[in-house]
Amino acid sequence: xxxxxxxxxxxPYPCAATTAPDVTAAYPGPASDPGPVDAPANxxxxxxxxxxxxxxxxxxxxxxxxxxxxxxxxxxxxLDAPLEPAGEVAPERVTTLIDELDRLGFFELDSxxxxxxxxxxxxxxxxxxxxxxxxxxxxxxxxxxxxxPAELLTALEAVQAMINGVK
Numbered sequence: 262x263x264x265x266x267x268x269x270x271x272x273p274y275p276c277a278a279t280t281a282p283d284v285t286a287a288y289p290g291p292a293s294d295p296g297p298v299d300a301p302a303n304x305x306x307x308x309x310x311x312x313x314x315x316x317x318x319x320x321x322x323x324x325x326x327x328x329x330x331x332x333x334x335x336x337x338x339x340l341d342a343p344l345e346p347a348g349e350v351a352p353e354r355v356t357t358l359i360d361e362l363d364r365l366g367f368f369e370l371d372s373x374x375x376x377x378x379x380x381x382x383x384x385x386x387x388x389x390x391x392x393x394x395x396x397x398x399x400x401x402x403x404x405x406x407x408x409x410p411a412e413l414l415t416a417l418e419a420v421q422a423m424i425n426g427v428k
Contacts (some may be wrong), residue, residue: 305397310355311362311390313420318384326424330355334427348427358423362390367416368398374413375403386416 305312310330316323326336327344330359332352337342363366367390384404402409 267320305389305399306389309391310359313389313417313424314318314385314387314427316385316387317382319382326420328355328358328420328423334424338426347424350423350427354423354426356393358419359390359393360418361419363392365412365416365419367400367412369397370398370400370410372399373401374409375401375406388413388416389422390416390420 281414292393308329308331308362309327311328312325314323314325322338324336324338325344325348326334328334328350330352332349332355334347334349336347338343367388385401387401389397389399389401402415
């Protein structure tokens, strides 16, 4: 991914597939953790606040980060690798992030931006978030496309900043 994307990178896996991994695997968490979050592969798990998936590029890699409302952050890579703990942030920061996405108009954006016949070497970004009222918005776009709204790029930067601040 571009050098300007300073996200922590999960272990890469070679891939030949063209679909995103199942990122609904549960974070193992402490012994009091209620267990797996059941959700279809393409749905944001009920306890998650946001998910960022980057995929494609020349190497065909995929990396996913899932941010839970309680501050847990899990990350995973290609080929159905289980998501692993990446760290935590204060739950208040997650609430602030969702409020920021709402302020930016993320929940009113179109579901996709960019050409439908994109080259396979481009990086596809999918950003999903759950509003305070429960509405889930999923937006997919290609990095470097001129029609990507500034609000979407700012939303991506906010999510990346949270991921980069994980401890």
